[in-house]
Each structure stands twice: as C-alpha cells, then as structure tokens.
Amino acid sequence: MLSSLIDLILPPRCGGCLTVGAWLCDGCCTRIRRLQEPLCRRCGAEVESARPDCGCRRRLRSLARLRSAVAYEGPIEHALQRFKYKGWRKLAGPLALLLAERLVVEGLAASWAVAVPLHPERARSRGFNQSELLTSELGARMGLRRPHGRLVRIRATPPQVGHDRLWRQNNVRGAFNWQGPHLAGRSILIVDDVATTGATLEACAAALRAGGSGPVIGAAVARVTV
Ligand SMILES: [Zn+2]
Numbered sequence: 001m002l003s004s005l006i007d008l009i010l011p012p013r014c015g016g017c018l019t020v021g022a023w024l025c026d027g028c029c030t031r032i033r034r035l036q037e038p039l040c041r042r043c044g045a046e047v048e049s050a051r052p053d054c055g056c057r058r059r060l061r062s063l064a065r066l067r068s069a070v071a072y073e074g075p076i077e078h079a080l081q082r083f084k085y086k087g088w089r090k091l092a093g094p095l096a097l098l099l100a101e102r103l104v105v106e107g108l109a110a111s112w113a114v115a116v117p118l119h120p121e122r123a124r125s126r127g128f129n130q131s132e133l134l135t136s137e138l139g140a141r142m143g144l145r146r147p148h149g150r151l152v153r154i155r156a157t158p159p160q161v162g163h164d165r166l167w168r169q170n171n172v173r174g175a176f177n178w179q180g181p182h183l184a185g186r187s188i189l190i191v192d193d194v195a196t197t198g199a200t201l202e203a204c205a206a207a208l209r210a211g212g213s214g215p216v217i218g219a220a221v222a223r224v225t226v
C-alpha cells in the first residue's frame with residue numbers, strides 16, 4: 001500500500017545507479033553485460049566452445065533449456081537487489097523486457113508461463129513474489145498465458161546463496177508441486193529473477209513435468225557466472 005503510494009508520488013529513479021528519470025537509465029543499460037557466445041545450448045552458461053551440452057544434462061533432467069538475459073553483475077545486480085529486497089516493483093517492467101528480448105532472439109516460445117513460487121511465509125514477509133511480477137510483465141510482452149492451477153512450494157527451503165551445486169540440488173529437490181488440472185503436454189516457461197546452478201528452476205520443472213507438461217524452459221533475468 002505504502003510502496004504503491006510512493007510509486008505515484010515519486011518520479012522514476014534508476015534501480016542501477018539511482019539517477020532520476022527512468023527505472024533503468026540509458027547509462028546503466030549500456031553497462032549491463034549480456035552473456036557472451038558461445039553458450040551451452042542446454043543451460044545457457046558461457047562456455048569455452050560451442051557444444052550442445054556442457055555436462056549439465058546429468059543434473060538438469062527436467063529442464064529442456066535454461067536461458068538468462070544478462071550476467072548478474074554491475075547495474076543489474078543493484079537493480080535486482082532493489083527489486084527483490086527494497087520493493088522497487090516498477091523494475092519488473094524493464095527487467096522483464098531484457099528477458100523477453102533474449103527469449104525472442106533465441107526463438108524460444110512456450111504456451112504458458114509460470115512463476116517460481118515463494119514459500120507462503122516468505123511471500124508474507126516480503127509482501128510480494130518478484131517472480132510473479134516478472135512473469136506478468138513477460139506474459140504481457142510475449143503473449144504468454146497462465147495455466148489454470150498453481151505451482152506451490154510445499155516446504156520451506158533455506159536460501160541457496162553460499163552453497164555448492166550439490167547442496168542446492170538437494171535443498172530444493174521435491175520442494176514444489178503442481179496443484180491443478182493435468183498440463184496436457186503444453187510447453188511451459190518457468191520464470192525467476194536470478195539463476196545460479198539452475199537447481200530451483202529444475203525442481204520446478206520436475207513438478208510441472210509430473211503434472212503432465214511438455215517441455216519446460218527455465219528463464220531468469222540474470223545469471224550468476226561462476
Ligand atoms: Zn542507471
């Protein structure tokens with residue numbers, strides 16, 4: 001309530017550098033680092049030489065593809081932090097636009113879009129789900145609809161930050177469940193703000209596949225490059 005009031009009163013301010021005038025200023029847009037080819041065709045990670053799979057197939061079994069628009073660094077890191085932790089909801093538009101551009105360039109499409117859910121307790125304390133806002137904006141830009149039903153987080157999981165790949169995978173395995181009608185083999189885009197190893201998106205994809213979906217593509221605005 002308060003934040004939406006502030007949105008009405010205050011002029012836009014850049015989520016990257018705080019300059020007044022736009023939610024993501026031109027200067028920051030030029031400093032954002034796009035991921036460099038060659039990329040792994042499956043998980044979208046920057047790799048030494050082009051190949052269909054960087055070794056990710058063993059751990060990303062349910063995700064058909066994983067794509068991120070930009071590297072998680074510089075202005076985009078600041079913007080995503082402000083979006084997620086400071087409640088700068090207006091950043092959903094420009095951030096989703098970056099992601100939409102990447103997906104269109106790569107020719108990736110899906111029937112439906114679904115957001116990575118927060119556990120209800122975290123959603124309550126934060127007041128919103130950043131992935132939901134991104135999914136709405138992305139859906140509007142790409143003409144993606146939402147399926148009936150919902151993907152739910154069936155247990156709270158400690159944050160993934162600071163842990164290795166195997167720990168992350170085990171932490172989120174089985175944490176999600178599709179509650180709704182059978183997904184009828186439709187292709188689905190599962191959307192999050194940041195991807196690191198892709199473990200969370202993979203766990204969501206496993207739940208959607210179990211719910212009857214077709215191929216699931218993971219899409220995150222930014223990729224933590226390790
Ligand atoms: Zn800026």
Ligand SMILES: [Zn+2]
Binds near residue numbers: 054
């Ligand atoms: Zn890969």
